[in-house]
Amino acid sequence: MPDWPRLDIVIDRPPGKASSIRRAFLRVLPSAIAIVPVSMLFGVLAYRAEWSLLEVLAAGFLGFTGSGQFALLPLAETNASFLTMLLICASINSRYFPIAFTTTKRLPKTVLARTCVSHMLGDEAFATERSRDTVHETLIIRLTIFVCWVVSGVIGALMAQAIPSAWLSNDIHLGFPASVVLVYLSVTQIKMRVSGVYRRQSVMIAACLVLAAACYEWLGPTYFWMPSVLITVIILDKWKKHE
Numbered sequence: 001m002p003d004w005p006r007l008d009i010v011i012d013r014p015p016g017k018a019s020s021i022r023r024a025f026l027r028v029l030p031s032a033i034a035i036v037p038v039s040m041l042f043g044v045l046a047y048r049a050e051w052s053l054l055e056v057l058a059a060g061f062l063g064f065t066g067s068g069q070f071a072l073l074p075l076a077e078t079n080a081s082f083l084t085m086l087l088i089c090a091s092i093n094s095r096y097f098p099i100a101f102t103t104t105k106r107l108p109k110t111v112l113a114r115t116c117v118s119h120m121l122g123d124e125a126f127a128t129e130r131s132r133d134t135v136h137e138t139l140i141i142r143l144t145i146f147v148c149w150v151v152s153g154v155i156g157a158l159m160a161q162a163i164p165s166a167w168l169s170n171d172i173h174l175g176f177p178a179s180v181v182l183v184y185l186s187v188t189q190i191k192m193r194v195s196g197v198y199r200r201q202s203v204m205i206a207a208c209l210v211l212a213a214a215c216y217e218w219l220g221p222t223y224f225w226m227p228s229v230l231i232t233v234i235i236l237d238k239w240k241k242h243e
Helices: 004-012 017-048 053-063 066-077 082-093 096-101 111-119 123-128 135-160 176-193 201-223 225-240
Strands: none
Touching: 017 053, 017 066, 017 123, 017 135, 053 066, 053 135, 066 082, 096 225, 111 135, 123 135, 201 225
8 A cells, every 4th residue: 555654744845945946946937038028139239239149148148237238239339448338337237236235145155156146136136036035046046037138138139130120220219128127127126125014115116216316317327326226225124124
């Protein structure tokens, strides 16, 4: 006869590392799929700007920031210097410093692994992660989005070679969908983190948007990222203490 008691023990056994990694992958999969068309759009725009496949791959692998990569495209088209592009990209990507600071507890301990996982942090990963995620779950979430972004950008550049030139006219604002995705992810992240006693999510969202707009007006479109993200993180942290 079957060994039913032993089977019961197997069924009642708490989920292990493999099941937690699987749950993390399933949780991040919708976000990973959602960024595929945005990354493909970057590949199309890069091809229109006469970037090679290797340059598209390098931009995705080394940069891995949608806003930073999209910002480099018009600069490259105007023959901006490498230093200018580096400063612009660095200023835009500086917003990840305060974001990464809040995720240090779920990063690997070794320096090399910690650096690699930190490099893979993006808006979509931060919006998907939870404060109680383990190191392995964090790695799966960031690696899934990272691979999808890099591969999709190259696929977009390959597809652009088969798209009629009229469809890639400079009169068409192809970068608009990327901005819409980033706004949606930002609002989703705020709604996820506003809970507890104070459940006025609309007030929190409005406050963060007003502060970001003020920084944009004061510092301009290039340098407003860092202070606006830092202020938003502080507000969310203070709000969370009232939960």
